[in-house]
Structures are given as C-alpha cells and as structure tokens.
Amino acid sequence: xxxxxxxxxxxxxxxxxxxxxxxxxxxxxxxxxxxxxxxxxxxxxxxxxxxxxxxxxxxxxxxxxxxxxxxxxxxxxxxxxxxxxxxxxxxxxxxxxxxxxxxxxxxxxxxxxxxxxxxxxxxxxxxxxxxxxxxx
Amino acid sequence: xxxxxxxxxxxxxxxxxxxxxxxxxxxxxxxxxxxxxxxxxxxxxxxxxxxxxxxxxxxxxxxxxxxxxxxxxxxxxxxxxxxxxxxxxxxxxxxxxxxxxxxxxxxxxxxxxxxxxxxxxxxxxxxxxxxxxxxxxxxxxxxxxxxxxxxxxxxxxxxxxxxxxxxxxxxxxxxxxxxxxxxxxxxxxxxxxxxxxxxxxxxxxxxxxxxxxxxxxxxxxxxxxxxxxxxxxxxxx
Numbered sequence: 001x002x003x004x005x006x007x008x009x010x011x012x013x014x015x016x017x018x019x020x021x022x023x024x025x026x027x028x029x030x031x032x033x034x035x036x037x038x039x040x041x042x043x044x045x046x047x048x049x050x051x052x053x054x055x056x057x058x059x060x061x062x063x064x065x066x067x068x069x070x071x072x073x074x075x076x077x078x079x080x081x082x083x084x085x086x087x088x089x090x091x092x093x094x095x096x097x098x099x100x101x102x103x104x105x106x107x108x109x110x111x112x113x114x115x116x117x118x119x120x121x122x123x124x125x126x127x128x129x130x131x132x133x134x135x136x
Numbered sequence: 137x138x139x140x141x142x143x144x145x146x147x148x149x150x151x152x153x154x155x156x157x158x159x160x161x162x163x164x165x166x167x168x169x170x171x172x173x174x175x176x177x178x179x180x181x182x183x184x185x186x187x188x189x190x191x192x193x194x195x196x197x198x199x200x201x202x203x204x205x206x207x208x209x210x211x212x213x214x215x216x217x218x219x220x221x222x223x224x225x226x227x228x229x230x231x232x233x234x235x236x237x238x239x240x241x242x243x244x245x246x247x248x249x250x251x252x253x254x255x256x257x258x259x260x261x262x263x264x265x266x267x268x269x270x271x272x273x274x275x276x277x278x279x280x281x282x283x284x285x286x287x288x289x290x291x292x293x294x295x296x297x298x299x300x301x302x303x304x305x306x307x308x309x310x311x312x313x314x315x316x317x318x319x320x321x322x323x324x325x326x327x328x329x330x331x332x333x334x335x336x337x338x339x340x341x342x343x344x345x346x347x348x349x350x351x352x353x354x355x356x357x358x359x360x361x362x363x364x365x366x367x368x369x370x371x372x373x
Contacts, residue, residue: 007352045353048311052372062366068356 001115002106002134003070008042010065014058029053042074072132073102075125090124091117185255187267192232194253206253208272210234216261228261229254232268312371316344318362332361 015025022040026033031050038044039054046054046066055062076099079087088098097112098121104112113121119129129135178198186193194204215231222228232253258264319329319340326344330337335354342348343358350358352366359366 005353005356007356045351047349047351048355048366048370049349049372051352051355051366052370056372062352066352066356068353 001110001113001118003072003104003109004130004132004134005068006042006071006074007045007066008069008074009039009067011036011054011058012040014060014065018058025054025057028057042069070102070132072121072125075127075132076102087121087124091120093117093121180257187264187271190271192253192268194255196254204252206232206234208268211253211268211272214265214268216265222256225257227257227259229256230258230261230264231255311346311349312373313343313346313369315340315358315362315369318364318369322362324362329358329361333357 011025015022020028022036023033026036029036029050030053035044035046035050039046051062051066055065058065076084084098085095088095091098100112101109101121109118115129115135118133122129122132125132175198179196182196182198182201184195191205191207194202194206196202196204212233215233217229217231219229230253232255234252255264319326322329324332326340327337330340333340333354334357339348339350339354343350355366355370359369362369
C-alpha cells in the first residue's frame, strides 16, 4: 500500500526570500500569474520544462522546490478538530491513530494499517481508496 | 364511342416547322458550346494561385471575381484528384480542404460543392503538395498564449491531456534524458519500468527519444523507481 501523492512546492517561501513578486516570477518563467498561484497552492502538476525553468530562476534544485506530499495529509490538515473526531469515529479509530497518518511514510503505512481500515478512512473523508492511496 | 389509335389521328406537320425546330435546337447547342468556350477561356485567364509565406491565395471567377485566402493553419488535408477529364489531358486537380465551412457552404449554395482551395489542371501536383505541406508544418505551431493555459484542479485530467498534446507539439525545447542508461543500470526493461511507474510503455519510449515533456509528477515517479534525482534523469538543453 502506498500514499497517493501530489506535487507540493516551496515556491512561495523561496520567492519571498528573493523578494520576487508572483507576477515577476511568472514573467521570468514565461507563464501566467495563475500558474504560479496554482503551483504555490499545490494544485497543479507542472511540466518538467517549467519545473526546470523555475529551479533555474530560484537557484534551487528541483527536489528542494517541489516535493511529493500525500494527498491525505493535505486533507487532514484542512480539517478542524471536531471534524477529525467525526472522521475517526466513522472509521472506527481513535483520534491519535488517525492523526498519525499524516506523519507516516509508505512503509509505516503498510505496517500500521490494514487495507479495510484505510478504505474506511477514505470513505469517512468522503473519498475513495483510489483517490488517496495506491495498491501495489 | 369510337376508339382510334394515334396513327389515324396524325396531324400533318409542315416541313418548315420541323426545320425551324431543328435550327433552334442546334442553335441553342451551338450557342452553349461557344459560351462555355468563352467562359472557360476567361476562367483559365483569370485563374491564378500563389503560395505565400503564411497563406495560399487563389484568384478565380469570371463574372464574380473571388480571391480566396487560405491560412496554412486551417488546412486539413490535401487531395490530389485525377478524374476522367484530367486523365485525358494528363493533368491533376489539387483540392485543399480546410477546417472552415463558410466558403464550402457558400459555394454549395451556389450549386457547386467545391473545397475552398481548388487548383485544377496541374501537370505535376506533387511539387505544390510538398510546398504546402512544408508550409503547414512551419505554421501549425501552438498558438501563443495557450502553452501554459491553466485549468481548474478538477479539470486536471483535461489539463494533462492538453499539456500532453502541447508538449508533443512543442519543438526545440527538448529535454536531454539519461532514462535508458539509468534503466539499464537498474536492470529493468522498458516494459518493466513502464509497469512499475504505471504508464504505457510508449510513454517511456517517447521519453527516451526526447519527444515528450513529462509532468513533474511523472518525472518523480520514474526517479523514485530508478532511485535517482530528477536532475540526473533529465536535463534542459
């Protein structure tokens, strides 16, 4: 079992360190400002050539700017404590165990959770297994 | 009641009337032939075509003069027709079909269904075909501004599809890749790698040939499988 991941980025952090406005960076890369906005929000999977250009401008290697993050981590972090309690209850877990999900890597996931539990969590979050996890 | 057949009822027609009818009929035919001859001579005289930098210009028409301008970006296909009359005179007709329907619809209304680009009577159509195709590849580039068009996250599948096509169409901006070397080092065949990454084997092949600009997520997956950095896998030339 594996976490399904998405591309998250530290563009905003590096850009602010360089004192570079969003629009300026967009112009330098040759994309629209929206592209940078979506990239910073982590809701866009850029092409490799754009990634290379950004890495060149920000003077950082690609793996420092962009990293893969489990989708479920983002979802769990966006929920309030009371919402998390409900999710944990529906999935039949205690809150600590549910929260530990966002700190795990793929190996720990396989050890700590059964597939049924994972499916239950996905359903409790209003998603499906395939949206958040991958089967090997 | 008396039944009669046609023979008995025959009315005598004077010979002069028969001659007159013949003369009128032949006269009309003759006039038609002469008119057609004049029309077609004028048509040939007026017909010109020019293959310019960004479009084909065809001038034709006798009474109504038409100047058709066809941009290369709108050309869909080029047909070379060798019809019965063409074969008699050992010529060819080149038909250029376009994406636009206005001109075709307009000419269909006037009774002839002809494509926008219609160049008849060519001795060697392949020269013009080659020339047009050359221009087409030159001018069918991605419209500027669309390369980085962003869609909403829920449209990502569509976005990926578009970026796939755009990246395939994009030229010059090539990535240098050492995917084949790293794959062989990891003792994997192309199909094995494709399966581990979860993409069709063609994607791996396109990548190895440098004909495909992958998404970062795909690049990460491959780097993960081959246990290397993205920078080791790809370089921007």
